[in-house]
Amino acid sequence: MxxxxxxxxxxxxxxxxxxxxxxxxxxxxxxxxxxxxxxxxxxxxxxxxxxxxxxxxxxxDLQSASKPFVYALALDQKGVDEVAARIGVEPSGEAFNEISLEAGTGRAPNALVNAGALAAHALVGDDDDDEDSRFEQIRALFSRLVGRDVDVDEEIIEIESRRQNRNQALAHLLAEEGSLARDPHEVVAGYGRQCGIRVxxxxxxxxxxxxxxxxxxxxxxxxxxxxxxxxxxxxxxxxxxxxxxxxxxxxxxxxxxxxxxxxxxxxxxxxxxxxxxxxxxxxxxxxxxxxxxxxxxxxxxxxxxxxxxxxxxxxxxxx
Structure with missing residues (x-):
């Protein structure tokens, strides 16, 4: 002890x-x-x-404190090379929700800014998993981490769902650069639920x-x-x-x-x-x-x- x-x-x-x-x-x-x-x-x-x-x-709500755990889950599931093709590891020097990507690669600069968190969320699961399945895998991870069945803050999720313009812009920019593995709208919605997990x-x-x-x-x-x-x-x-x-x-x-x-x-x-x-x-x-x-x-x-x-x-x- x-x-x-x-x-x-x-x-x-x-x-x-x-x-x-x-x-x-x-x-x-x-x-x-x-x-x-x-x-x-x-x-x-x-x-x-x-x-x-x-x-x-x-x-x-965990909000951005969820990011490192989902990044680690994506690394476990997809391996370092596939994750690194979409997410870098350098400090961005910009705000966490800045609408910009890594120059020359089109990657998110790192997994802890919103662009990287969206890219990491999209990497969870298999090709035939839908957003519900992907989120359930993430929720199951956090349930194992805390030792109980975690839930989400539905009120916060509903409020934030009306203010997702920047994350939508980031997701579409990632998709345009080939750095997002899933549909941008689904990823933003699932990421919002990830951030709403409560501990x-x-x-x-x-x-x-x-x-x-x-x-x-x-x-x-x-x-x-x-x-x-x-x-x-x-x-x-x-x-x-x-x-x-x-x-x-x-x-x-x-x-x-x-x-x-x-x-x-x-x-x-x-x-x-x-x-x-x-x-x-x-x-x-x-x-x-x-x-x-x-x-x-x-x-x-x-x-x-x-x-x-x-x-x-x-x-x-x-x-």
């Missing part, structure tokens, strides 16, 4: 709680957010033991622990995702997971991570921990203000930066 205590996590939450800066996700219009002040932090170790503090049982902070920490554990269920024997696929997903998260704040995140926190505009954020401590936090208000990059601050504080306290790793939870670079 991890020696990280709930008291430590609660102490970190108290440190970041008073920061009420940021905005709720802007594209949902007059959606009445049920928990705008929710705040939670959780860790899961390689034995599957979860420690949490705060509002850790509040459900939220809580404890479950997201467990999902992150799968990526920390080479794709294996923490504390169990289920190989949920392949080792190589997880390595590639973690690599892309390290360089691209926090969008155009990725460089600062690696510099300050030093962990592969991915955010979602619902306010969730998870990070991977390879071989050791999955970490997750939740707080709905977002900064200008679309990352949760308090969730990012909480995980940064945890990384600082325990010296989790991967470039400082020397055994235990790391060493103090100032020592």
């Amino acid at each position: 991890t020696d990280i205590s709930a008291d430590l996590l609660a102490e970190i939450l108290d440190e970041v709680r008073e920061d009420t800066s940021g905005d709720l996700v802007p594209h949902l219009g007059d959606y009445d957010h049920p928990d705008p002040d929710a705040l939670a932090l959780a860790v899961c170790d390689m034995d599957g033991q979860v420690v949490s503090a705060g509002d850790a049982d509040v459900l939220f 809580d902070t404890r479950e997201l920490a467990r999902m992150a622990a799968v990526l920390a554990n080479r794709g294996r269920e923490p504390g169990g024997d289920d190989q949920i995702l392949g080792h190589r696929a997880v390595r590639y997903a973690n690599s892309v998260m390290f360089t691209c997971g926090m969008y155009d704040a990725a460089g600062d995140w690696v510099y300050q926190v030093g962990l592969p991570a991915k955010s979602g505009v619902s306010g969730c954020l998870f990070a991977v401590v390879p071989g050791r921990l999955g970490v997750a936090a939740y707080s709905p208000r977002l900064d200008e990059h679309g990352n949760s203000v308090r969730a990012a601050a909480a995980i940064e504080a945890l990384s600082d306290r325990l010296h989790l930066h991967v470039l400082d790793e020397v055994g235990g939870y790391g060493f103090d670079p100032a020592a």
Whole structure:
């Protein structure tokens, strides 16, 4: 069992709680957010033991936090070469929903911007699978990751389905370049449902622990995702997971991570921990203000930066 205590996590939450800066996700219009002040932090170790503090049982949509897992699933199903023909691995230097592709190749720049996430979603399943079958494979993956049958947030999906112009444009641009494996309209609809899958902070920490554990269920024997696929997903998260704040995140926190505009954020401590936090208000990059601050504080306290790793939870670079 991890020696990280709930008291430590609660102490970190108290440190970041008073920061009420940021905005709720802007594209949902007059959606009445049920928990705008929710705040939670959780860790899961390689034995599957979860420690949490705060509002850790509040459900939220995964949104873009779903992207690395579906990318890994596509890598498992299709192999590196077929995925790489459609999705690159370089930071884009642009907004996550920018309507642009990689110069000279017509690929999405990476799997964690929307263009890449659409391309990865389209790669799931066999040639004769329809969108319903493809989504059920994705939902089954997330059910295995959290250990229960997950559902989707139908209200959010319905609202977002009316505001899909940019994703439709991206999907059609990918299709025009030969980088989308399926019908653009079906892919956008299925991707919307993928983003609407709901988990809580404890479950997201467990999902992150799968990526920390080479794709294996923490504390169990289920190989949920392949080792190589997880390595590639973690690599892309390290360089691209926090969008155009990725460089600062690696510099300050030093962990592969991915955010979602619902306010969730998870990070991977390879071989050791999955970490997750939740707080709905977002900064200008679309990352949760308090969730990012909480995980940064945890990384600082325990010296989790991967470039400082020397055994235990790391060493103090100032020592």
